[in-house]
Amino acid sequence: xxxxxxxxxxxxxxxxxxxxxxxxxxxxxxxxxxxxxxxxxxxxxxxxxxxxxxxxxxxxxxxxxxxxxxxxxxxxxxxxxxxxxxxxxxxxxxxxxxxxxxxxxxxxxxxxxx
Amino acid sequence: xxxxxxxxxxxxxxxxxxxxxxxxxxxxxxxxxxxxxxxxxxxxxxxxxxxxxxxxxxxxxxxxxxxxxxxxxxxxxxxxxxxxxxxxxxxxxxxxxxxxxxxxxxxxxxxxx
Numbered sequence: 172x173x174x175x176x177x178x179x180x181x182x183x184x185x186x187x188x189x190x191x192x193x194x195x196x197x198x199x200x201x202x203x204x205x206x207x208x209x210x211x212x213x214x215x216x217x218x219x220x221x222x223x224x225x226x227x228x229x230x231x232x233x234x235x236x237x238x239x240x241x242x243x244x245x246x247x248x249x250x251x252x253x254x255x256x257x258x259x260x261x262x263x264x265x266x267x268x269x270x271x272x273x274x275x276x277x278x279x280x281x282x283x284x285x
Numbered sequence: 286x287x288x289x290x291x292x293x294x295x296x297x298x299x300x301x302x303x304x305x306x307x308x309x310x311x312x313x314x315x316x317x318x319x320x321x322x323x324x325x326x327x328x329x330x331x332x333x334x335x336x337x338x339x340x341x342x343x344x345x346x347x348x349x350x351x352x353x354x355x356x357x358x359x360x361x362x363x364x365x366x367x368x369x370x371x372x373x374x375x376x377x378x379x380x381x382x383x384x385x386x387x388x389x390x391x392x393x394x395x396x397x398x
Contacts, residue, residue, distance in 0.1 A: 213388060213389075213390045213391065214376065216385050227385060262330065264330075270385055271384065271385070271386060272335065273332045273335055274386070275332070276322075276329050276330040277329065279329065
């Protein structure tokens with residue numbers, strides 16, 4: 172299997188622009204997670220899905236952030252409008268069977284908002 | 286409250302030295318899971334181990350070993366005979382009950398030749 176695939180790997184955008192991050196989980200995995208990593212806050216779980224349904228979005232920082240999972244093989248994290256403080260590495264991860272089992276992470280998207 | 290503390294921000298060792306990364310956790314749940322992940326310079330997070338709260342048996346995998354002690358709420362990770370390729374940031378994480386993971390702040394390990 173190719174693992175969790177994220178795109179783009181790097182994104183530079185101007186403040187106020189819409190940003191969409193994409194994730195393809197490992198085939199057959201029923202959990203999908205979006206994390207954000209910053210120097211100040213470390214690794215934070217933003218939202219996770221089970222069988223394409225959002226289960227817990229309590230980590231989403233504000234209404235500018237939204238996530239969707241239209242099918243089992245694709246998810247998006249959207250920021251609209253983006254702000255410089257959104258600059259971070261965003262990881263997608265997937266797992267099978269439980270929310271707290273081994274999760275496989277993508278290589279992340281490094282987002283820079285200028 | 287659920288919390289993971291990795292007090293060591295950065296550790297530097299010379300190749301072939303043994304090194305222990307500390308992890309202390311807080312939870313009121315009697316059932317929980319503990320994890321270690323490695324983040325090499327390439328950036329992705331790599332799963333290393335998962336233990337449940339009912340299994341305090343120490344585990345060894347090659348040069349890696351883990352010491353789980355409920356009495357001190359610790360889940361420490363030791364690398365024996367460290368190598369340059371072990372240089373990475375290591376994260377300890379906690380999942381209380383069957384809830385989402387809470388990560389520690391990570392320990393950066395630098396292994397020099």
